[in-house]
Structures are given as C-alpha cells and as structure tokens.
Amino acid sequence: MKILFSDEKFFNIDGVYNSQNDRVWAVDRVDADEKGDIQQRRKFPHKVMVRLGAFSKGITPLVILDERTVDHGYYINKVLLVVLKYGNKVFGDDWIFQQDGAKPHQHNLTQKWCQENFPSFIDKDHWPPNSPDLNPLDYSIWDEFVNVIDWNKVESKATLIQQLKSSVKKIRESVVVESCTSWTNRLYRMSQNNGNYLH
Template identity: 35%
Template sequence: MSHRALSELHIIPPKQMTNGAHYRDNILAKTCSDATNRTANTGSILERSMLADMSDLLFMQDGAPHHTSNLKQRWCVEHFPRFWKKVEWPGNSPHLNPIENLWSILKDRVGQMANATKLEDLILQVKSAWTDIDPDIL
C-alpha cells in the first residue's frame, strides 16, 4: 500500500505453508512488482501508480518469518533501492505500520456484509471490500 494506491490482495489458501521462497516468488515477484511498476495517475485504487515519483518508494515489512528470511531479504535488496532490512525495522510503531489500520477497516467492512457460509464467498467479500477502499483513507 501507499498513500495513493493498493496492490492486489493476495489471499493465501488455508493449510498452505508460506515460507520465504513462496513469499518471494508468489507475492513479492508478482503482486508487489506489478504494483510498484504501475504508471497510471488515475483509475481505480488497484490501477493507479503507488507514488507520483517511484524514487520515493521505501519498501518495508514487519518481522513475520516469511518477511525476514534471508532469501526474501536478498530479493528485496536487489529489487527495491530503498528497503528496510529486518535489522532496521522499528517494531510496533503505529506511525510506521499503516497497514494495521487498513486491516481494521477491511475487517469492519467485511463484518457489515452478509455472513459468508462458504470460504469462497468470504474471499469474494474480502476482495470486494479491498477494491472499494476509498483512496482518501490511505
């Protein structure tokens, strides 16, 4: 996410293990790279560029194990000129972790929808709520 746009939401299926290699190959190399390479200044929250000037991009993640694997760390250093490595991450600062606020908003919006009785329906609701987030919230 950025203050202008969101990446596609990647939902990991139940019981699927996520290690550094899976995260790097299926999330970073696809979803994040696609999002950071967008150039549109208008369009939906999933179409427009993440930043007006991509040289301002600072890529950072929390300390989840699949975020901090050596494989993933090396990939990020190679692909994001300004990347906060795991030793630089400042921990639980809410000002540096805006995605946590976005997760709360997403949870509230899905909670206002009809109760999903199947996993597939819940996934559709989550994706719908994600794409409907107003850019002003970011």
C-alpha cells in the same frame, strides 16, 4: 511519500481479530469488555490469510495466501513479485518497500531478494518489531477493510474469499491517503514516546 507499506492479516468466517495488532485501551477488564465487546468464536474456524499493500495514493491488489504455508520461497514468488511489478508501475524506479518482521520476511534469501530487486527497502534490522503504530495497514486500513465487508454474507471459506475480493474495492481512498500521510508524524510521536505505543 514513496513508501509502499505491506502487511498480511488473517480473516476468518467469525470476523477478524489479531491478538498481536488489535488492542483495546481500558482502565480494567470490565471496561475492556464493554469497549471491545466479547464475541463467540468457533473452535476451528475457516480462515484465510491475505496480503495488502498501501501507499499515499492507494492500495495494491489483494493477494490471497490460501494455498499453503507461507515460507520465504512462497512469499517471494506469490507476494514480492506482485509488489515489485506494482511499485515500479506506480513509482518508477524511486520508491521504498516496507515489510514487518514475520519469519518469511526476515529470511536471508528474502532479504537478499529485496536488496537485489527493489530500488530501496527497509531491511529487517531497521524496522522495529511489534510496531503496529507505524504501519498504516495496522493502525487504520485493516479496520476500514473489516468494516466494509458484509459479514452477513460470510458463511464459508468460499464466501469469505468472495467478500474479501469485492470489499477491498470499497476501502475509501481518503482513509488510505490520510493514514499514509500521517506516517511521518506518527514516527516522530513514537520517537518522542521512547518507542512506546501511541494512544
């Protein structure tokens, strides 16, 4: 497995929830509330976007994307340069980069940069949209990350960033390895399920 998976996620001082990726399987609303729990949220909580990469032997350094809106130029300079350096260090010149379909990722200059710099990458036309079942970060590693954060110590944006930086080191290697090595099986199961979400 020489795929380096990549994803960004928002964390806020109330905890973490991503309506695109976080789902609760339930028979009705009451069942969903019991399984998923209802939590109070501040109206405008402080939040931080982070970027993480994962591959069959570990995770990449955490990148805090907190300085400005992430457009294609910022994404190339702040994220892709880190990914390229790390991927080449771990794999040499034989590996594949994966990113989802976020706007900065799909931008023609981002796609061109990836084509010219990565040994190989999955371009925007070959990665399915809304596919959390195919990214180890979405179906496993983000959850692990959320659970190792000491949320009692998160009181402000600064303490949230501190917890993110210290907690990323607590992500269990076994979780990363298992989630990445199960990717091929998940890809096969999804193809057998007509591309629908896995249960």
